[in-house]
Amino acid sequence: MRIKETMIVILAVLGTAGVLSSCSQTEQNPEAAVPNSASTSASPSTNQAASSTSSAQSEAATGVHEGTVSGVISDSMCGSDHTKMGELGKDAQACSQKCVESGAKYVLVDHDGEVYQLSDQKRVKEFAGKSVAVSGHIDQSTKAIHLHSITGQ
Numbered sequence: 001m002r003i004k005e006t007m008i009v010i011l012a013v014l015g016t017a018g019v020l021s022s023c024s025q026t027e028q029n030p031e032a033a034v035p036n037s038a039s040t041s042a043s044p045s046t047n048q049a050a051s052s053t054s055s056a057q058s059e060a061a062t063g064v065h066e067g068t069v070s071g072v073i074s075d076s077m078c079g080s081d082h083t084k085m086g087e088l089g090k091d092a093q094a095c096s097q098k099c100v101e102s103g104a105k106y107v108l109v110d111h112d113g114e115v116y117q118l119s120d121q122k123r124v125k126e127f128a129g130k131s132v133a134v135s136g137h138i139d140q141s142t143k144a145i146h147l148h149s150i151t152g153q
Contacts, residue, residue, distance in 0.1 A: 073096065076104045117143060
């Protein structure tokens with residue numbers, strides 16, 4: 001039974017690595033790369049096609065896709081409602097920054113009220129309380145975005 005459990009863990013890790021490797025914005029550690037025996041002897045065009053197919057299959061299997069979500073940068077403590085912070089909550093930017101200083105994380109709240117975790121906290125700091133468009137790899141199942149770019153709206 002332990003071998004089966006180990007194999008499940010290995011497959012889960014390899015599946016995640018496939019999704020992350022499809023992201024051109026992810027820093028890659030070449031020493032951590034898992035060689036693909038099927039592609040070591042193939043031509044570059046075959047490798048590229050196999051990589052694209054593998055990436056598409058990984059994205060479909062995990063619900064991760066590349067796209068853009070518009071909304072407001074807030075914090076994980078308040079989400080879309082800063083009113084529970086009293087006087088501080090009247091200024092979404094100041095409230096978000098104070099909450100992050102207290103341990104919360106910056107998040108994106110879309111126009112439907114969905115809250116997305118963001119991978120790059122430093123890049124979103126200047127947009128606290130502001131309307132933005134965030135582009136990157138979006139994981140709908142975990143409501144997380146691997147940030148590629150952010151622009152004010």
